[in-house]
Amino acid sequence: MKIGVLFPGQGAQSIGMGKDLYENYQEVRDIYENVHKITGVDIKKITFDGTEQELSKTQNTQIAVLTMSLAILKLLEKKGINAEISAGLSLGEYTALIYSKCISFEDGVELVKKRGEYMQNLLPEGDWAMAAILGLEDEKVEEVCKKVVDGFVVPVNYNTQGQVVISGEKTAVEQAEIIAKEMGAKKVRILKTSGPFHTKKLIEASNALRKDLEKININKFKTKVVKNINGDIYKDEENIKDILAEHMISPVKFSKCLETMLKMGIDTFVEIGPGKTLSGFVKRIKTEKEIKIYNICDVKSLENTLKELEKEYVIESIRESSDANLTKMDLQMIEYLLTTNANLTAKDLATTYNHYNDSKRANIIIEE
Secondary structure (H helix, E strand, C coil): CCEEEEECCCCCCCCCCCHHHHHHCHHHHHHHHHHHHHHCCCHHHHHHHCCHHHHCCHHHHHHHHHHHHHHHHHHHHHCCCCCCEEEECCCHHHHHHHHCCCCCHHHHHHHHHHHHHHHHHCCCCCCEEEEEEECCCHHHHHHHHHHCCCCCEEEEEEEECCEEEEEEEHHHHHHHHHHHHHCCCCEEEECCCCCCCCCHHHHHHHHHHHHHHCCCCCCCCCCEEECCCCCCECCCCCCHHHHHHHHCCCCECHHHHHHHHHHCCCCEEEEECCCCHHHHHHHCCCCCCCCEEEEECCHHHHHHHHHHHHHHHHHHHHHHHCCCCCCHHHHHHHHHHHHHCCCCCHHHHHHHHHHCCHHHHHCCCCCC
């Protein structure tokens, strides 16, 4: 099992997201409290008790989504679940960089706060809109935008096969919608996030963020992260500060990020944070081998995902330590251990299994 984690971006937010996690886990409460201390923003109050309008402000949305994802990561870390590689959609790339230890928790949270403020307050004047075009190849969507003669519109998010988001002036986006349908698009959906994000129109915000990036330390990567701007893996020797400044004004090549992860042998994707959008992107990609997809956005999905991941981890660990094939009784034994040792990590569960002797196993009632 090779795990890759995915982190959502702006647009996945909703009032109440993460509340049941906050109520059930001290680790989650600690993350929310730490973010509050760093930013001075009571994101818990905004997310759990605020209005949709307040949460949807870019400066709040980005902190809210980041905080929820980081809180869930802490719970996975406690259970010994680790990923070899990660990728995030737009804002989610910052979550991935924090996860990789390339950027510290404190610097990452502060950067996302600043990023949200700049994207909110340094937005150029205009009536902006964003839309997702479904059912056209990437090149066709680029052609659609070039055919718009009145106003500014460009592709900004290459999400997955057959889905590209465009952004620009509202009238231009509306023209693009008509042209896209004429060219065979299955659907064009206007998004609730609006602004010329990931275009050159945000150059002022990008320049402001660059100044903040110059103040932080960049560390060596502990896990791999795939870049939005081209789908390649970050390298320690790259100028990561420049990449992140350019990231704000460059299209997101998320479909290429997923392709890179698949080429590296990732067979299990876990989306961490609000919504299931990224899981849907993975499902649209045609692959030769079976891919498992999980998403964690609340207590129920957390528990279900942990159970499945721990089961896979224990099975793999046992197989690696023994040449014998696992029998039906072995698999049921693993299920028993998972049920009765909820506080152990997956690694400890595998060790526990290997120490069980035949007489101990025989005492466990297993119905055939």
